[in-house]
Amino acid sequence: MRRTISLLLVFCLLLSVAVLSGCGKKAAESAALNDCGLIHEPEFGGVYITSAIEDFNALGFRYGDSVDIAFSNGYTLTDQPYYNGYYTENGESLLVGYPGYDYIKVCINNGDDLWDIAGLTEDDTATVTLNQSGKYLDIQNARDIHYTDERADYDSDEIFANFRCVSVTGLKPGTLYRSASPCDNQHNRATYVDALIQAAGVRCILNLADNEEKIGGYLADSSYNTPYFQSLYETGNVLPISLNMNFASAEFQQKLVGGLAAMAEHEGPYLVHCTEGKDRTGFVCLLLEALCGASYGEIVEDYMITYDNYYGINRNDDADRYTVIVEHVLDPMVQVVAGDGADIRTSDLKAGAEAFLLNAGMTETQLASLEARLTA
Numbered sequence: 001m002r003r004t005i006s007l008l009l010v011f012c013l014l015l016s017v018a019v020l021s022g023c024g025k026k027a028a029e030s031a032a033l034n035d036c037g038l039i040h041e042p043e044f045g046g047v048y049i050t051s052a053i054e055d056f057n058a059l060g061f062r063y064g065d066s067v068d069i070a071f072s073n074g075y076t077l078t079d080q081p082y083y084n085g086y087y088t089e090n091g092e093s094l095l096v097g098y099p100g101y102d103y104i105k106v107c108i109n110n111g112d113d114l115w116d117i118a119g120l121t122e123d124d125t126a127t128v129t130l131n132q133s134g135k136y137l138d139i140q141n142a143r144d145i146h147y148t149d150e151r152a153d154y155d156s157d158e159i160f161a162n163f164r165c166v167s168v169t170g171l172k173p174g175t176l177y178r179s180a181s182p183c184d185n186q187h188n189r190a191t192y193v194d195a196l197i198q199a200a201g202v203r204c205i206l207n208l209a210d211n212e213e214k215i216g217g218y219l220a221d222s223s224y225n226t227p228y229f230q231s232l233y234e235t236g237n238v239l240p241i242s243l244n245m246n247f248a249s250a251e252f253q254q255k256l257v258g259g260l261a262a263m264a265e266h267e268g269p270y271l272v273h274c275t276e277g278k279d280r281t282g283f284v285c286l287l288l289e290a291l292c293g294a295s296y297g298e299i300v301e302d303y304m305i306t307y308d309n310y311y312g313i314n315r316n317d318d319a320d321r322y323t324v325i326v327e328h329v330l331d332p333m334v335q336v337v338a339g340d341g342a343d344i345r346t347s348d349l350k351a352g353a354e355a356f357l358l359n360a361g362m363t364e365t366q367l368a369s370l371e372a373r374l375t376a
Contacts (some may be wrong), residue, residue: 007260023051023125025205031060031130035055035072038124039103040115044244046107047115049126053097056104056128063144064137065130067095069106072125075118077106081136086110087143089358090248090332095128099146104128110332111247142324147310149188160279161192166285166302170293172376175268177202178285180277182208182229183218187276194226197271204237204258204266204360205229208284210273211242239263243274247283248336256284261362263369278306285332287356290337290349299349303330 003223022034033056039048049069061067063084071076081088082135089254090110097104106126114120154160165181177200197205207215215233218224232238241259246252263270272288274280286299296304304322307313313321334344337351357367 023049028110031065031133032312033059033126033128035125036128037069038071038120038122038126040122041105041107042113042115044107045111045113045115045246047120047126048101048103048105049128050103053101053104057132058098058190058222061128061130062133063097064140066132066135068129069095070127070129071118071120072127073119075120075123075171079131080106081139082141083136083140085143085145087139087328090336110247112246112249113364139324141330142321145307145311145313145321146365148255151188151192154309157192157196158176161189161196162306162309163193163196164349166289167237168289168292168294168298168302170375171289172374173271174200175374176285176288177269177271178277178281178373179271179273179275181207181275182226182292183207183215183233184209184219184275185223185226186251190226190229192275198228200269202269202271203232204263204268205232205239205264205271205273206284207238207240207273208243208259208280210240212240214242215240239266243280245279245332247280250360253356256287257357257360257366261366264373268373270305270373276306278310278312279329281332283336284305286330286333287353288374290334290353291371292351293359296334296345296349299334300326300330359372 023033032162033051037050041048041052044126061082065082066079067082069080077093080093080095084099086096086109087295088094088109091108093108093114095104095106122192151160158164163176164177166176166178167173172297179193179196180187180189182190182197184190190353213276219230239259239262241255272281272284282303286303290298290301304314307323307325313325314316315322331344337353337356338344338347339351342352354367
């Protein structure tokens, strides 16, 4: 009898430990994660569910699955795609296990902050259950692309740094450059960007990713080695505006207008960058290209150089993925500039860009100054 009681006590103890560790996980075959803690991710607006990605996948979840998410305050999301990247349309929610993240994250892609929308607090928890296995696997497979941070894997410094001079109709040659970050070295590219912008004679940088505090942290790092960027920063020629990715939001547009108005008060050539020089940089550059008179085709060509640089995706070598990225990533950005209901391939994108900036708070005088700086 005593032995039976002892075994029962040991079993109960082990069960308690299992529940208290790792958010109270169910067995792997049930593909469920129960009562997991939450952390607010305010920079891009989302909710970390405190399960490591590998632990979550070990429960039986797979990228491309459909999942249901229930928060303890009663807010629910059903039929959510689970991807390893931000593969939904703008404004659509998803669960993402992005490489390098500590935890899985649920958010609205390029949209408002889900933490606020759901009314969450740090005392709330989340339960994730499998809705349908592999429902979104086709999109996962098409968009599942990766790059390395090793210079030896790329054919040139320019490709590695995703650095180029933007060249489209109406834009003054040698005026606008775009690249990965010259100060945030998390992808080992900053030193290369620094040398390239110095060689190009860049005189003003619109930094879309950082604020003053972040830049101060980069400069204080003992491994910091981008002296040209530092010289521009110390002379007031770096304009950090710390954008999120919700380019349809008032906050994004107001910050961008402030940054572009300030940029127009400086002499070029100009560099526009975020972290990778891909999404936020892509939107701002297509907006400026449209403002100068570029066609939809020219905007596509410039934007997709980034995907060729990082992933080797181009019309000739990977036409299917090329098309998916244009249609699902770039076209929604162009639509924001063109306006709701406009045909992005035939509409007057210059007029759309002007209306976008004016509606976001730019004055006619500021807009004229910006155009004068950029156009031939």
